[in-house]
Structure formats: structure tokens, C-alpha cells
Amino acid sequence: MGKHIFQGLKALGFCNAGVGTLVLRILATHGATVVRVESESSPDVARTLAPFKDNVPGLNRSYYYNFQNSDKYSLALNMKHPRKDEVTKRLVEWADVLVENFTPGVMAKWNLSYEEVKKINPSIIMISLSMQGQTGPARLQGGYGGLLQSLAGYPLITGWPDGLPNLIDRSYPDFIAPRFGATAVIAALLHRRRTGQGQYIDVSQYEDVIQFEIPVILDWAVNRRLQTRLGNKFPLAAPHGTYRCKGDDRWCAIAVFSDSEWESLCRVMGNPEWTTQPEYASHSARKQNEDELNELVEAWTANHTAEEVMSLMQQAGVKAGVVQTIEDVVEHDPQLKHRQFFWKTEHPECGDILHSRPNYILSKTPSELRMPPPLLGEHTEYVCRELLQMSEDEFTDLLLDDVLT
Structure with missing residues (x-):
């Protein structure tokens, strides 16, 4: 395997839950040496979240973590x-990048604000x-992904017209913000390569989430129209939905945009x-009679497997796809298997751990899974003695004084 793109980069994380952790993971899978400071x-709340190996809770047994x-x-x-x-100063001196996702003020309380950190390095x-950035009237608001979805208006456009607003899931924004964050880190690294200067990056997860509803925002800006919940319907297509197929809870999505x-x-x-019949002779007619149309289409799909429906439709040039279960995705999807999307590592408490x-x-510098997820504090001695070059006496003193645990 060729040299990793971040080989030699040293990253330090003060993180909780998903966002900062996933920025670090992007760096780590491309070769960076990453140290997470834990307590x-x-x-980390992620260590306390299900699912647990064999349904037995434990700080090292959470698959979420x-x-x-x-x-x-x-x-x-x-x-x-x-x-x-004494320890955080050595870590900051060692690191090229520091990643954190606490509520504003927490890092300053630990003497780790950017103003303090840049004095050291x-x-x-x-x-x-953070949730809403380091400045502004709502900067101190803590929370989680569901709150950010609500602030951005996602629940009002998610679900059925006659139902309640719905969250996408409990942590949807956690998987958006890291992509923006990692991109910003790369830009800062390029700037430092040219100038030798470090810098501070202020990411608002709220602003990241809004990027994924730009069409809804444009509709309001241009037409003063507030989009609402449509279920599986889409203004430009009919039929457009998921249709029951032969088998237990098997479905296929179909979308028809043109005559x-x-x-x-x-x-x-x-x-x-x-x-x-005239009710289905044009797009506008099909939209007016969409509920009846969906029932008629489903009467046909119910006699075929989801895979048969998808194959027949795709061969005819109609957009269609099986609604896969998670078992299908992980165990059976031939495309993901071919591209080796899922990786496994051997964990000391949990055995095989699945990763994506x-x-x-990257053709020249591909990512690589090198280490299993750590036990809490598993590498305390290694980080102190090898990476930070502490003497044995220094390390022992900090350990006996319960600074290190």
C-alpha cells in the first residue's frame, strides 16, 4: 500500500459523541496518528449507547462507539x-491538529481555548x-442531532401529510458536519504548508445541516412557499413511491418522471x-389521481419479488430500486461486497467489529483500517511514554496521583 495522505500528521481529540470523533476518523483512516483524551x-456518551455486544452494557462494549x-x-x-x-500542555505541543466538539466555554474552562493553545503551539x-458556532446569541445552547434537525425545519418536511412531523433519526447531523469539518482542516493544513501559520476553525453544525435543504430554502426565497410533508410523493413524478412486493415486508421504490x-x-x-384511461393519460392527470394510481401499481408489484420489479423496471429505463433491509446492505449487497465497503477488526472485548x-x-493513497477501536484508557502509557516522551518517573508520578487513570 502506498503512503497515506495524512501519514506523519498528529491529531488530538477532546470529543464527545459523534461529530468530532468522525473528523478524527477521516484523518486516522488516511494515516494520521490520532490520540483521544477520554475520562x-x-x-464519552457514545460508550454508553446501545447496541452492546451480546446486549451486555459496558464502556468498551458499545458498537455505537x-x-x-x-x-x-x-x-x-x-x-x-x-x-x-501538565499532560494537556504536552499533548498540545505534540499535535498538529486539535479537534473538539464541546459547548463553547468548556475548552476555555480547561485552559484549552484557542488563545491558550496557540501560546503553547x-x-x-x-x-x-459546536451546535451553533462560537458566536451569537445561541452559541451556548447544547444539544444533539434531533434538536438541530428541528431548528433547521427538517421535521416539518419529513413524514406524511396527515401525520406528525418526524425526525430523520436521532443523530443525522453528526454525519454531515464531519465532512465539512475535515474539508476545513485540509484547507488549513494547506495554508500552513504555505505560510507556517496555524489557525482556528469555527464550525456551526446548525449551518452545516442547512446546506442539505437548499431547494426548500430557495422555494421560500423565490416563491414565498413553505414546503410541507408529502410522504413519498414528489411534485415532478407520478407514480413515485415504495410499493409492496411478494414476500414478508418487501418493497420496491419506483419513480416515473416522463411520459x-x-x-x-x-x-x-x-x-x-x-x-x-384518461385519468392516467398525462403527468398532470396522474398527479391528480395519484392515490388511486399507487394502488393499481401496487396490485401489480405485489405479485413479484422486489428484485424482479427492480430488474424489469431498470431494463425498461424506469427508475426503480429494492428497499433493502440492513441485513441486505451488510450481508448481501453485491456492489458493496465488490468495493469492500465494510471492514472488520478484532476487538479485545467484542470480537469482530464492523466498520465502513x-x-x-483514493487510487494513489487509499485509506486503511489499521487498529481496532480502543478500550477506555488502553493506550495511556504508550501515549505518555512513547509519543510524549515522558520519563518513567514522570509517568508514574502522574499515575499515582490519579491525574492519569
Whole structure:
């Protein structure tokens, strides 16, 4: 394997839950040496979240934590201890990049604001990924992904017209912000390569999430129209939805945007007599009679497997796709298997741990899974003695004084 793109880069993380951790993972899978500072008295909330191996809770048994924390060293440090600065200062001196995602003010309380950090290491790049940024009236608001979705208006456009607003899931923004954050870190690294200067990156997860509803925002800006919940319907297509197929809870999504696609759909279904009725002769007519149309299409799909429906439709030029279960995605999807999307590592407590590789492949500097996710504090001695070059006496003293745990 060729040289990793971030080989030689040193990254330090003060993180909780997903956002900062996933920025670190992007760096780690491309070769960076990553150290996470953790706490036994106040562990990362991700370590406490299900699913757990064999449904037995434990700080090292959470798949929620383990899935996103490969290729990182874990150092256990008591951040309430008055001597903690002896360790954090050495870590900051060592690091090229510092990643944190706490509520504004937490890092300053630990003497780790950017103003303090750059005094120790002027060339360091520090990135903060807070809920709503480091400035403004709502900067101190804490929370989680569901709150950010609500602020951005996602629930009002997610769900059925006659139902309640719906969250996409509990942590949707956690998987958006890291992409923006990692991109910003790369830009700062390029700037430092040219100038030798570090800098501070202020990421608002709220602003990141808004980027993914730009069409809705434009509709309001141009037409003063507030989009609402449409279920599976889409203004430019009919039929457009998921249709029950043969088998237990098997479905296929179908989307017809043009008259030519409609004609192809009709041919696949055997040109039943109802397809010639005026109610379905044009796109506008199909939209007006969409509920009845969906029932008629489903009457046909129910007699075929989802895979058969997808294959027949795609061969005819109609957009269609099986609604896969998670088992299908992980165990059976031939495309993901071919591209080796899922990786596994051997974890000391959980055995095989499933991971996903980055959703892109660099031909010259591919990513690599090198280390399983760490036990809490597993690498405290290694980080202190090998990476920070502490003497044995220094390390032992900090350990006996419960600074390191």
C-alpha cells in the first residue's frame, strides 16, 4: 500500500459523541496518528449507547462507539485534576491538529481555548464543531442531532401529510458536519504548508445541516412557499413511491418522471386496460389521481419479488430500486461486497467489529483500517511514554496521583 495522505500528521481529540470523533476518523483512516483524551469518571456518551455486544452494557462494549473509533489511541485523563495541564500542555505541543466538539466555554474552562493553545503551539490548527458556532446569541445552547434537525425545519418536511412531523433519526447531523469539518482542516493544513501559520476553525453544525435543504430554502426565497410533508410523493413524478412486493415486508421504490417512462412502466406491467384511461393519460392527470394510481401499481408489484420489479423496471429505463433491509446492505449487497465497503477488526472485548471505509477511494493513497477501536484508557502509557516522551518517573508520578487513570 502506498503512503497515506495524512501519514506523519498528529491529531488530538477532546470529543464527545459523534461529530468530532468522525473528523478524527477521516484523518486516522488516511494515516494520521490520532490520540483521544477520554475520562473514566465522565466517559464519552457514545460508550454508553446501545447496541452492546451480546446486549451486555459496558464502556468498551458499545458498537455505537466502536463503529466510529477505529485507528485511535485512547488516553484516560482526569480533566478535573489540578495537575491535568501538565499532560494537556504536552499533548498540545505534540499535535498538529486539535479537534473538539464541546459547548463553547468548556475548552476555555480547561485552559484549552484557542488563545491558550496557540501560546503553547503557534502552528497548531484547532477546530471546534459546536451546535451553533462560537458566536451569537445561541452559541451556548447544547444539544444533539434531533434538536438541530428541528431548528433547521427538517421535521416539518419529513413524514406524511396527515401525520406528525418526524425526525430523520436521532443523530443525522453528526454525519454531515464531519465532512465539512475535515474539508476545513485540509484547507488549513494547506495554508500552513504555505505560510507556517496555524489557525482556528469555527464550525456551526446548525449551518452545516442547512446546506442539505437548499431547494426548500430557495422555494421560500423565490416563491414565498413553505414546503410541507408529502410522504413519498414528489411534485415532478407520478407514480413515485415504495410499493409492496411478494414476500414478508418487501418493497420496491419506483419513480416515473416522463411520459416515455410511463409508457415503459405500462409495458412492463403488460399494458393493463386501466393504463389507457384518461385519468392516467398525462403527468398532470396522474398527479391528480395519484392515490388511486399507487394502488393499481401496487396490485401489480405485489405479485413479484422486489428484485424482479427492480430488474424489469431498470431494463425498461424506469427508475426503480429494492428497499433493502440492513441485513441486505451488510450481508448481501453485491456492489458493496465488490468495493469492500465494510471492514472488520478484532476487538479485545467484542470480537469482530464492523466498520465502513470512507465512501471514496483514493487510487494513489487509499485509506486503511489499521487498529481496532480502543478500550477506555488502553493506550495511556504508550501515549505518555512513547509519543510524549515522558520519563518513567514522570509517568508514574502522574499515575499515582490519579491525574492519569
